[in-house]
Amino acid sequence: MADRYLRFTATAPGRALTRRLGLPQPAALRRWTVEHPSLTGSLVHLTAGESTLALAPVLARTGLPMGDATAADSPAAVVLDASGVRDVGSLAAVHAALHPVVRSVAASGRIVVLGAPLDAGDHHQAAAQQALEGFVRSLGKEIGRGRTVNLVRLTDAEAAWSTLDFLLSPKSAYVSGQVIEVGARSDDGPPETGDRPLAGRTALVTGGARGIGEAVAETLARDGATVVVLDVPQAEADARRVAERLGGQALTLDITAADAGERIAAELPDGLDVLIHNAGITRDRRLANMPAERWSSVLDVNLASVLRTTDALLAKGTLRRGGRIVATASIAGLAGNAGQTNYGASKAGIAGLVRALAPRAAAEHGVTVNAVAPGFIETRMTAAVPLFIREAGRRMNSLAQGGLPVDVAETTAWLAHPASGAVNGQVVRVCGQSLLGA
Numbered sequence: 180m181a182d183r184y185l186r187f188t189a190t191a192p193g194r195a196l197t198r199r200l201g202l203p204q205p206a207a208l209r210r211w212t213v214e215h216p217s218l219t220g221s222l223v224h225l226t227a228g229e230s231t232l233a234l235a236p237v238l239a240r241t242g243l244p245m246g247d248a249t250a251a252d253s254p255a256a257v258v259l260d261a262s263g264v265r266d267v268g269s270l271a272a273v274h275a276a277l278h279p280v281v282r283s284v285a286a287s288g289r290i291v292v293l294g295a296p297l298d299a300g301d302h303h304q305a306a307a308q309q310a311l312e313g314f315v316r317s318l319g320k321e322i323g324r325g326r327t328v329n330l331v332r333l334t335d336a337e338a339a340w341s342t343l344d345f346l347l348s349p350k351s352a353y354v355s356g357q358v359i360e361v362g363a364r365s366d367d368g369p370p371e372t373g374d375r376p377l378a379g380r381t382a383l384v385t386g387g388a389r390g391i392g393e394a395v396a397e398t399l400a401r402d403g404a405t406v407v408v409l410d411v412p413q414a415e416a417d418a419r420r421v422a423e424r425l426g427g428q429a430l431t432l433d434i435t436a437a438d439a440g441e442r443i444a445a446e447l448p449d450g451l452d453v454l455i456h457n458a459g460i461t462r463d464r465r466l467a468n469m470p471a472e473r474w475s476s477v478l479d480v481n482l483a484s485v486l487r488t489t490d491a492l493l494a495k496g497t498l499r500r501g502g503r504i505v506a507t508a509s510i511a512g513l514a515g516n517a518g519q520t521n522y523g524a525s526k527a528g529i530a531g532l533v534r535a536l537a538p539r540a541a542a543e544h545g546v547t548v549n550a551v552a553p554g555f556i557e558t559r560m561t562a563a564v565p566l567f568i569r570e571a572g573r574r575m576n577s578l579a580q581g582g583l584p585v586d587v588a589e590t591t592a593w594l595a596h597p598a599s600g601a602v603n604g605q606v607v608r609v610c611g612q613s614l615l616g617a
Contacts, residue, residue: 440491
C-alpha cells in the first residue's frame, strides 16, 4: 500500500501544512538502482583523537571522491574515525569534528563513526567508547532529511571494507542508529569489489516465494548467486515463478519437518554457500487469549525449524567454508510488542541463536552467523494492519516512514558478501532507527 502521507509531504502545500502542525517530515529515501548505484557527492574523512587505522585505501574503494570538510558543497558522506578516543576529555574532539559539518551533509547522506572495541582493562576507554553509542543513536534521531548515522567498532580497516561500502551506499537507506562490531580479518581471501560478488555461490532462501524473501532472492541473484527458492508446498507456483525469473531452483517442503535439513542437503549435493532463514509466520493474540496451538506453531516455524535445519546442514558439511548464515529476527523480539508474545519470543530466540552459534560456527566450520531485525516494512501483511496502527508503525522511527522489502534484502546481501567474514554474531536492525527498543 502506498504511503500517501510521504507523497503529501513531498508537495509544497504538504510541507507547509505538516511543518505548521509539527508533524513528521519524512524525506524520500534514495535507494540503490542500476542507474544510480552510489551516493552523489564527496566523502569527508575526519579524525577525533589519535588513530592507527589505515582508512585511506579502504575508503577509496567505495568509489566516492574524497572531499574537504571546509568546502562549501554538501558531502554525501562523512566518516569520523574516533577509534583513538580513550577518555572523556577526548570526546570533545568528536563534537569539534562533526559540529561544523553536520548541517551540510546532503539529503539521504551518511555519517559513519568508527570506534574501537571496549577495553575491559581500561574503564576510562570503555566509558568513552560506549559514549559514542549514545552519541550516534541521538544524532540519528535529530539529523533528519533521510540521513543516517551508524557506529562501527573495529580494529582493522581492511576487515571492515564490505561494512563501510554498505553503510556509505544507497543500499543502507533504512539502516540507522546501529552499532556494528567487526572482528579480525578472516581468511576468505582478498575482498571482492565487483558488481557480482556472489558469482559462483549458491544461496538458499527459505520463505522465498513472496514478500521479503522474494526481495532477498532477487538481490542475491543480482549479486551473482544461484538462488534456491524454498517455500511450503502450497506456494509451489510462486516459488517456481520466482526461481525461473532469477535463473534459480525452486524447492518445496515443510521447513518444520524433522528431516527438513536432510532433505535440503540431499537436494544440494554440491553444497551451499549462503543460508537465509527468512520463513516465518505470525499468529497474534494476547497471551490470556492465546491457545497453545498458536504459541507452538509460531515457535516451531520461526525458531525451532531454524535451529534444526542449521544444525543438520552444518553437521553434514552442506555449508561450505566461507559460508554465511543470515537469519531473520525482528524488533518485536528486541523491544516486545503487545499481542505477539509468541512471535517476540521466537525472534528473540533468533538473536540468542546467532550470538551463541556465531563463534563456534566460525571456528569449527568457517561459517559466519548473523541476523537482520526488520522494523515496520511495507508488505501485504502490514498493509492489512488497521490504519492508525499502520501510521504509527510508519512514523515511529527516525526516518518517519516504513521500510521496503529491498531494505532487508540489501542488508542481508551485505552480511552474505564474501568480504563480510569479519562480521559475525551481529543482529542488525533494519528499522529506520525505530523509537521502540534500543
